[in-house]
Amino acid sequence: MNFFLVLLILAVVIIFLSIVVVNQGTVAVITVFGKYQRIMTPGLNFKIPFVEFIFKRISIQNRSVELEFQAITTDQANVNFKAMLVFAVLNQEEESIKNVAFKFMDEKSLMQALIRTIEGSIRSFVATKRQAEILSLRSEIVHHVKDQIDNLLETWGYHLIDLQLNDIAFDEAIMRSMAQVVASSNLKAAAENEGQALLITKTKSAEAEGNAIKISAEAEKTAAQLRGQGVALFREEVAKGMAESAKVMNEANLDASLILFSMWTEAVKHFAEQGKGNVIFLDGSTEGMEKTMKQLMAVQQLKDIGPKSK
Structure with a gap:
């Protein structure tokens, strides 16, 4: 009776040790005496107790890591970068899983190599550019990094999903x-x-x-x-008026100088009425009047000569 009880307990232990549950989003790498054997996919799996061992459980979900580092431009300006890296296992094929499981000693070594590779790629690109160009080259930097490290990451069993440059800043003085x-x-x-x-x-x-x-x-x-x-x-x-007046005077046998005398007196009267208090100096002497009359008569004679000459 005790023998059967021992066998039952042993069978339960063996079954228990044979059952392996792999969570969704992960795969399990199985080795036999330290050598790769196979891959367990998510769900209920079985292994040979004391022969097959779970070497590593590998997450196939997307992973992210933040980077913060400094680069120097060709004109010796310090550029401070803050970036976020998103990466994942390349695929669930056997070769990719084997690379992920055995390329690096541990997770720390993988992250160190990944981060330093990204930083080195960005630094090499920035070193060929001038300070004034950097802020306008975000997308070019990302494309450069992907072109440089995609093949390398595939040999590790990973691929780069996204690289976001969240902040690009220069030193305070710059x-x-x-x-x-x-x-x-x-x-x-x-x-x-x-x-x-x-x-x-x-x-x-x-x-x-x-x-x-x-x-x-x-x-x-x-x-x-x-x-x-x-x-x-x-x-x-x-x-015309003077001519008419002179003509009438001559026909009446009167001296035409009366017309000039009348015009002279009218002018003096007009000056007195319209002067508005202004002082106007006139030569009121007989000689002055005679001189003025002669001038007016000379004008009249010139007027009369004009039509005769025609």
Whole structure:
């Protein structure tokens, strides 16, 4: 009876040791006396007790790690990077799982190699670029890293899913100088815009002023012409009136100088009435009047000679 009990207990232990449960998202690598044997997939599996052993359980889920490091540009500027790396096992094929299981001694060694490889790839790219170019090359840096390490990661059994450069920053002194450059560029652009606006304003103002002067000159020219025409017509009418008056006086056997005397007295009267308190000096002597009359008569004679010459 005791023998059967021992056999039963031994059978239960063997069955217990034979059952292997592999969780979803992982695979188990089985070895026989230290040599690779096979892979267990998720679910219920069985192994030979005391012969087959679980060497390692490998997660096939996506994994992420944060990176923080520094690189130097070709013009000796320090660039600080903060990045996030997303990677996973290449696939569930046997060769890929074997690489993941046996390429590295432990998880720490894998992560150290992976991180240093990513950092080295980014540093080699940044070393060929100038400080001013770096901020605009995020996507180019990511593509460069993927091109450089994809084949290497495949030999390890992994592949790079994504690399995000969350932050690219320069040293504080460089950031201040870059800010000053941007500020000075903005000030320069603002000054140029203000200068252009002032130039346009001045140009428009000068054009408006020139047009106003031109219009005023044209108006003054027209007014002067009209004034000249008015004076000429006035003089012509005065001459005609004097001629008619002189003709009538001659027909009546009267001295035509009476007309001049009448005009003289009318002029003096007009000056007195319209002077508005202004002082007007006239030569009121007989000689002055006679001199004025002679001048007027000379004008009349010139007027009379004109039609005769025609």
